[in-house]
Amino acid sequence: MKAVGYHDSLPISDPHSLLDLDVPEPTPGEHDLLVEVKAVSVNPVDTKVRRRAAGTADQPKILGFDASGVVRAVGAKTSRFRPGDEVWYAGSLQRPGTNSALHVVDERIVGPKPATLGFADAAALPLTAITAWELLFDRLRVLDNAAPSGQSLLVVGAAGGVGSILVQLARQLTGLTVIGTASRPETQAWVRELGAHHVVDHSRPLAAGLREAGLGPVDFVASLTHTDSHFEQLAEAIAPQGRFALIDDPGPIDIGKLKQKSVSVHWEFMFTRAMFGTHDMIRQQTLLAEVSRLVDTGILRTTAGQHFGAINAANLRRAHEHVESGRAQGKVVLEGFAP
Secondary structure (H helix, E strand, C coil): CEEEEECCCCCCCCCCCCEEEECCCCCCCCCEEEEEEEEEEECHHHHHHHHHCCCCCCCCEECCCCEEEEEEEECCCCCCCCCCCEEEECCCCCCCCCCECEEEEEHHHEEECCCCCCHHHHHCCHHHHHHHHHHHHHHCCCCCCCCCCCCEEEEECCCCHHHHHHHHHHHHHCCCEEEEECCCHHHHHHHHHHCCCEEECCCCCHHHHHHHCCCCCEEEEEECCCHHHHHHHHHHHEEEEEEEEECCCCCCCCHHHHCCCCCEEEECCCCHHHHHCCCCCCHHHHHHHHHHHHHHCCCCCCCEEEECCCCCHHHHHHHHHHHHCCCCCCEEEEECCCC
16 A cells, blocks of 8 residues: 655655655554545654654654544444544554555544544644643643633644644633734734734743733743743743643753742643553543534634645655744645555
8 A cells, every 4th residue: 555654764855754655554453443544734743753763674664643534444342433434533653654545543542523624624633632632621721611710821832733723722612811922924813813812922032022912920831832942931921820731842941940839830742642551542532522523513623724735755745844844834734645
């Protein structure tokens, strides 16, 4: 079957960094679905894995986490899906990726695709929606209650993939005042369109930007990118007894700056449940089903930003390059393998 992968970890400018491949078709295990992949999106984690983990001459590394597609076969102990069902999911670090014509995935981390979205628009959402939902409700423990709470959430990097859905979730499902950060006029407009009450420029000192906007200390911080660069400003801006969540891989930060305010720190890593087979692993299926419902009822929208064409090595190299530039607005999606 067709797939895109690599043997050696190389800069994305190298034509061998991602290659068109022909690999054996996978066989589903007892709890697995065999999915015909219709569309994928590219996340920062794809580029990080490509740079850090090599394949071998005999076993190429196949990347990709987000996918939407059609179930073609099911394992003996599956119960939720049947062949022909349209699904979406974010995959696992422990298995070959979704940049392949057929893919196997544990059904406990798969949800029903929104009926109102095409495959490409759907593929933009699973990984970032899970990350944003878990960060907001499981880690920061914000109440799922739209009544005004008098509290505020600062989303650093609000125009990116996770930020684009986190802003929507916080605005639509909570009573928080939502403050997003973005540095360019077009990304600032995008964040406002998604529902942020306020937008500040993270290319300038954030604490000063919040004060200039007439905003006081923030109760919750979601630091999605460049945490080490912004940390001192965030430590200044967060309220006493606030909660600070991050998803990136920062360099050294002085967490002691949060001590006097009794600020709690929370990591979010959406692969944790699948990686460790946690008792609540199926929660990701429930979560994706709820996001699908919210999309189909018009409460949430896709965060697809750019469509890069068919799923092949050349287009995926362009997509990786765009994501690595740090200038992506929303998500980059690709759709369909050429016959």
